[in-house]
Amino acid sequence: MADSANAPKPSSSVKLVLLGEAAVGKSSLVLRFVNNDFQENKEPTIGAAFLTQKCNLPTRTIKFEIWDTAGQERFASLAPMYYRNAQAALVVYDLTKPTSLVKAKHWVAELQRQASPGIVIALVGNKLDLTNDANGEGAESGGEGAGAEDSGDARKVTTEEAKTYAEEENLLFFETSAKTGYNVTEVFTAIANAIPETSLKSARGAAASHAASRAEEQRVNLNGPRDPNAKEGCAC
């Protein structure tokens, strides 16, 4: 184990896009994953933000190139630019807001129609800290969602409903809290594991269509000093 950690592992880049309604917590999930940080009342993303983070798996290193998009309607027309050639997508909804799941379903449908065929999609219900299952028992208590409202629980989307949908559409499914950090790295690790080895090989070719390969080399050189930090940031 120790040997394999020291030996240079094959490393590959994965383009990942976050989609979902405004104010569901996309940027907060990314901030938690990249910087292990959380900001109350974060201001809305404008346009899109591009961040990178490494994720170490036992056999390889995945470098996520994350497109964190703004959720407002007026930016929707730009989305294809971000999910084109993406190997993974995180479609986020807010557990306390049913309309956000409807929007999430639209995004899933659009991705299945327009994005690369092999794209790995994860459906993520965020803001678990606002529900009664904040302790992390979320997956078990979904059935009781109906009676939840009078107990001060802000949950409006049952685990079961979302999970059933995710299974139908063949999506990864998680409930997370960017605020507490619960399940956040698990989402990214699961995505990293779900991406087939073959698609990683071809990833370079796909990304190169934008003269990105040259930019890629540049970035690797420049980023040398910060890799150790990045490893700390990622708990996987």
Added chain:
Amino acid sequence: MARDTDADADSNNTSSSTDLLSPPPLPPRRIPSSDSPLQVAPAQSKPTTAVSSIEISALSFPDGSRATFSTTSTSTRAVSTPISSSAGPGPGPGHASPPPPTWASSDHADSMSVRSFAPTLRPAGDLASLVAGELNRKSRAWMMLRSQSSDVQPFATSDIRHAASELAGFENEFDDIPDVTAAGANDDDRLSLWKSKLKHYMILSSAGKPIYSRHGDLSLINSSMGVVQTIISFYEGAQDPLLGFTAGNARFVIAIEGPLYFVAISRLGESDAQLRSQLEALYMQILSTLTLPTLKGIFVHRPSTDLRKPLEGTESLLSSLADSFTRGSPSALLGALECLRLRKSQRHAINNAFLKTRSDKLLYGLIVAGGKLVSVIRPRKHSLHPSDLQLIFNMLFESGGIKAGGGENWIPLCLPAFNNRGYLYMYVSFFDANPDSVSAEPVQERSSSHQDEIAIILISPDKESFYDLQEVRDKLAQQLSKNGSLAIVKAAAKDGRPRISVIAPGAPISHFLYKSRANVQFCMSALDPAFDGPGKAVARRKLMSLYHQIHASMHAKHSHLKVLHCVGEDAASLAWVTPIFEFYCVAGPNISRAVMTQGANKIIQWAKREEERLFIIGGGVF
């Protein structure tokens, strides 16, 4: 006397205008200070103090030439002046004359004569209320403070007297009004909190739909919005649009832009033109989000559209823009940009590196440190408009959205002054605060101060050009760190704004603004420690209010002022406008005009000498 110090290239015009408009008044300070302050209140015959304070007030009141003229006509020396001048205003002193003349020299009569002055000051505008209110408040304590010598700092004496005055609530100006849901907040409390704000901005559609309000949620202010819409549309229906009105001590200014109504409500004493340009900037922010054709299209199809949905997420941009005006923004006041002071050769090296690494997709490239422009490259046929840059700087440095996210950003935006019909795409990357690395590592917001943040901004008309521009950024970052420019920029940003003690040692000037008119750029001295930092918000606002007042006087229609010297009870100020520059400075209340002019001259000479360091002249052009 002061003439000597004025005398330089511009002196011919300026001194003649000085003669006409602001008298060479008086070293009046010396006269009152020679009186023992303790004797003032019970004094039997001290009209001298009353005279000088009236004249000072008249001078301090810059908004109309009227006030200035009235002092011009008075002989500054004559002790009898107050009687003749108080007789002059006519209706005012009517009730003051009945008392037998034996009273005349008592302080009671003095205060009457003082009071009689107030009405003559009033017509000139809102600012009069400032002065009029203060006249009655000249207590013994005030005189004592006053009589202190020239080392009294601006606004230093006003803290006590202003406790209940117009800036009383300024510390809480930016606090949020609690939600309906918040514990213990009823509507009356929330409404009174809302009314206590000194400045409001509202945006609504001509159909009366609220779009934005700086303070208060919609449930709270819906009725106010309704009233505003009714008033505006009443006048609009009469083909005679309402531009502004005054209610109490609040000035309402209205701007109508197509289907949108913009309203500014201010108790901070800005002029109509200044408030209007602030509203214009808010309109530009909306255009920057939507573009003009989209905005028009929305309302053509459905005049009752709720614009909040399309603008969703930009409230924080509008608010940070509004708050920068409320706090007082020299950049907005002067309509100019601030640059980072760098040696010419250093800036040249940065420009060259920038030009060398640019890609075909690039339209504009900027490097900005802490809201100050470091370098700009642009195509020969396009220049950048300050109002567009104001929007960009607001987005990057005032509102937290982009900084806080970390990483690189790709932002569609419309630059309305460049072209209000379409979007450009802006790549933004903040440099790492850590000097060893030039990577894309996000700036840690909490660990680096506002001043040190260095951003690269690359603007392209092509929405697919993110990776191209990212490559430009990477190359440029490498270049700049290799040739040492990055370290230089960081050091310059850390040094902050120039200090008067360095520029003009010994000059008793507390703060200045210098605008180079040709370059549409300005520079100013460091705000700290007197006007910046914790607990200094009010002092800063007072400084900015004073700048707004003298700026308004200089730019009032038909005023044709070139030099304006004002002395108030808590600060003295000097404005000087030539075709080359606009200069404004503020000093303590007891600084004589001669000394102040001397200091101003030193600073202006410094600015001329340093012109190529202070300002970006031309920039990199391709």
